[in-house]
Amino acid sequence: MTEFRRLGILGGMGPLATLDFQQKILAATAAQRDQDHVPVVVWNVPQIADRQQALAGNGPSPLPQLLEAVKGLNQAGASHIAIPCNTAHYWYNELAAASAAPLLHIADITAQTILEASFRPQAVGLIATQGTLDAGWYQARFSQAGIRVVIPTSDELARWFVPGCYAVKRGDLRGGGQLLNLLADKLIARGAQKLVLACTEVPPALGSVGSRHLSDSIDPGAALANVCVRMWHQSHAAF
Amino acid sequence: MTEFRRLGILGGMGPLATLDFQQKILAATAAQRDQDHVPVVVWNVPQIADRQQALAGNGPSPLPQLLEAVKGLNQAGASHIAIPCNTAHYWYNELAAASAAPLLHIADITAQTILEASFRPQAVGLIATQGTLDAGWYQARFSQAGIRVVIPTSDELARWFVPGCYAVKRGDLRGGGQLLNLLADKLIARGAQKLVLACTEVPPALGSVGSRHLSDSIDPGAALANVCVRMWHQSHAAF
Known part of the structure; x- marks a missing residue:
C-alpha cells in the first residue's frame, strides 16, 4: 500500500463542494496543533467543461482539464487523490491510468x-x-x-x-x-x-x-x- | 501588471484559517455558475515549523517549507500568490524573491x-x-x-x-x-x-x-x- 504522505483534492466541481469537503476533513481530524492535520493540496479550478452537459452529449468533455489537475496534484507531491464530485468519476479509469498516486473511488x-x-x-x-x-x-x-x-x-x-x-x-x-x-x-x-x-x-x-x-x-x-x-x-x- | 490567471494560496498556517480564507473568496464572488469562480490552487500543508516559536528563537525556521510551497504553487500555474497568515509575511522578501508569481502583501x-x-x-x-x-x-x-x-x-x-x-x-x-x-x-x-x-x-x-x-x-x-x-x-x- 502506498504510504499516505499528502492528499490531493481534485476539486472545482463545484467550488463550494470543494470547500465543504475540506471542512469535512477538518471535522474528522482529531488534532492538537496545526501539524497534526492532514496535509492537503487542493486543485479548485472550476474553469472546466460542465460534466452534466458533457454526459448528456451537449458539450465538450472535461477530461483534458481533469488530466491537467491530476498531473498538477502528482507534481505537488500528492500520494493519494480524492475527487469530491461523484459525476467526475465517470472519467475515473482514464484519470487513474494517468496518475502515479492512487485515486480513491467515492x-x-x-x-x-x-x-x-x-x-x-x-x-x-x-x-x-x-x-x-x-x-x-x-x-x-x-x-x-x-x-x-x-x-x-x-x-x-x-x-x-x-x-x-x-x-x-x-x-x-x-x-x-x-x-x-x-x-x-x-x-x-x-x-x-x-x-x-x-x-x-x-x-x-x-x-x-x-x-x-x-x-x-x-x-x-x-x-x-x-x-x-x-x-x-x-x-x-x-x- | 501580470494577468490574473490562477490564485495560489499558501496556506496551512493554520488549516482552519486556510479554509476560512477560501470561504471569504467564495463569499466575495458574484458567480452564476461554477466557471465564474476564481480558479484557486491551495497549498494547505500544515507540517511546517511553528512561526511564533521560530520568531521567539525557540524553534527552527519555517522558511524551507514556505519555499517548497511557493515552488509548488508556481508549478501549479499560479499567476498570483496570497498568504492568509500574517506572521508568515515575516519571510515575505525571501518568498517574493523565489517566486515568478507576485506575492500580495496582506x-x-x-x-x-x-x-x-x-x-x-x-x-x-x-x-x-x-x-x-x-x-x-x-x-x-x-x-x-x-x-x-x-x-x-x-x-x-x-x-x-x-x-x-x-x-x-x-x-x-x-x-x-x-x-x-x-x-x-x-x-x-x-x-x-x-x-x-x-x-x-x-x-x-x-x-x-x-x-x-x-x-x-x-x-x-x-x-x-x-x-x-x-x-x-x-x-x-x-x-
Missing part, C-alpha cells in the same frame, strides 16, 4: 461505509446526477449486497435535482436546498430508509434549509473524508 | 482598505502575534496616515492571545473566541475605534462566540480575499 468508499454500519437498510434512495445514475456504480454495489435502490425519475431530476444543483453553483444554497428537499421527500415516500446524497452539492444545500432528511442520509463526501483522515493517521502513526 | 492591502473607507478611525487596535507586532508592518502604514495604533501588552498576549490562537489550532473555536474577545475588550477600552484582526485565526474564533467587536473589526483576510476576487474579475472581463 462509490467504493460509500458502499463500504453503508455495508459496515450497524443498521443495514433494506432500501436506499439515490440522489445523483443523470451521469452518476447512468454509470450505475452505486446501484451495482448495493444490489450485490441485496439492498434495493430507489432512484429519481427523469421528471423528478428535471423539476428538482437539476435546478437545485445549479442554484447551489450560483451561490443560492437555500433555494437549492428547498428544491432538493422535495426530491428527498419523494424517495422516502417510495420506501427508501436511507438517502445517499451522491452529488456533493446536495449535503450543504440540505443543511442550509435544516432538512429533516439529513439524519437519514449518507454523505459520500463525508465517507470519503473520513477514510482520508483514517489513512493519514495510520501512516502518520508509523512516524 | 498588510499593504489591509492598510489600503482602511485608508479608502468612508469612516477613517483616529485609533485602531491591532490583534496580532508578537512576530507581526515586532515586524511593524501595520504600525508603519497606519502611523504614516496619522492613525494611532493600540497594541496588546506582553501580558495581554500571554494571557489571551497565545492560548486563544492555539485553542483554534486544536479545533476549539469557542474556547479561543472567548479568550480573544477579552483581548478585544481591552484594546477598545484603551481607545481603539476599529480593530484589525491581523491573525487569521481570530475572525472565525470571534465569529463562533458572536463577539460584539466583529462589527467594528477589519479582517485582513477578507480584505485580501476581496482584492483577489476584484483582480480576477478585472482580468477575466477581458476574455
Whole structure:
C-alpha cells in the first residue's frame, strides 16, 4: 500500500463542494496543533467543461482539464487523490491510468461505509446526477449486497435535482436546498430508509434549509473524508 | 501588471484559517455558475515549523517549507500568490524573491482598505502575534496616515492571545473566541475605534462566540480575499 504522505483534492466541481469537503476533513481530524492535520493540496479550478452537459452529449468533455489537475496534484507531491464530485468519476479509469498516486473511488468508499454500519437498510434512495445514475456504480454495489435502490425519475431530476444543483453553483444554497428537499421527500415516500446524497452539492444545500432528511442520509463526501483522515493517521502513526 | 490567471494560496498556517480564507473568496464572488469562480490552487500543508516559536528563537525556521510551497504553487500555474497568515509575511522578501508569481502583501492591502473607507478611525487596535507586532508592518502604514495604533501588552498576549490562537489550532473555536474577545475588550477600552484582526485565526474564533467587536473589526483576510476576487474579475472581463 502506498504510504499516505499528502492528499490531493481534485476539486472545482463545484467550488463550494470543494470547500465543504475540506471542512469535512477538518471535522474528522482529531488534532492538537496545526501539524497534526492532514496535509492537503487542493486543485479548485472550476474553469472546466460542465460534466452534466458533457454526459448528456451537449458539450465538450472535461477530461483534458481533469488530466491537467491530476498531473498538477502528482507534481505537488500528492500520494493519494480524492475527487469530491461523484459525476467526475465517470472519467475515473482514464484519470487513474494517468496518475502515479492512487485515486480513491467515492462509490467504493460509500458502499463500504453503508455495508459496515450497524443498521443495514433494506432500501436506499439515490440522489445523483443523470451521469452518476447512468454509470450505475452505486446501484451495482448495493444490489450485490441485496439492498434495493430507489432512484429519481427523469421528471423528478428535471423539476428538482437539476435546478437545485445549479442554484447551489450560483451561490443560492437555500433555494437549492428547498428544491432538493422535495426530491428527498419523494424517495422516502417510495420506501427508501436511507438517502445517499451522491452529488456533493446536495449535503450543504440540505443543511442550509435544516432538512429533516439529513439524519437519514449518507454523505459520500463525508465517507470519503473520513477514510482520508483514517489513512493519514495510520501512516502518520508509523512516524 | 501580470494577468490574473490562477490564485495560489499558501496556506496551512493554520488549516482552519486556510479554509476560512477560501470561504471569504467564495463569499466575495458574484458567480452564476461554477466557471465564474476564481480558479484557486491551495497549498494547505500544515507540517511546517511553528512561526511564533521560530520568531521567539525557540524553534527552527519555517522558511524551507514556505519555499517548497511557493515552488509548488508556481508549478501549479499560479499567476498570483496570497498568504492568509500574517506572521508568515515575516519571510515575505525571501518568498517574493523565489517566486515568478507576485506575492500580495496582506498588510499593504489591509492598510489600503482602511485608508479608502468612508469612516477613517483616529485609533485602531491591532490583534496580532508578537512576530507581526515586532515586524511593524501595520504600525508603519497606519502611523504614516496619522492613525494611532493600540497594541496588546506582553501580558495581554500571554494571557489571551497565545492560548486563544492555539485553542483554534486544536479545533476549539469557542474556547479561543472567548479568550480573544477579552483581548478585544481591552484594546477598545484603551481607545481603539476599529480593530484589525491581523491573525487569521481570530475572525472565525470571534465569529463562533458572536463577539460584539466583529462589527467594528477589519479582517485582513477578507480584505485580501476581496482584492483577489476584484483582480480576477478585472482580468477575466477581458476574455
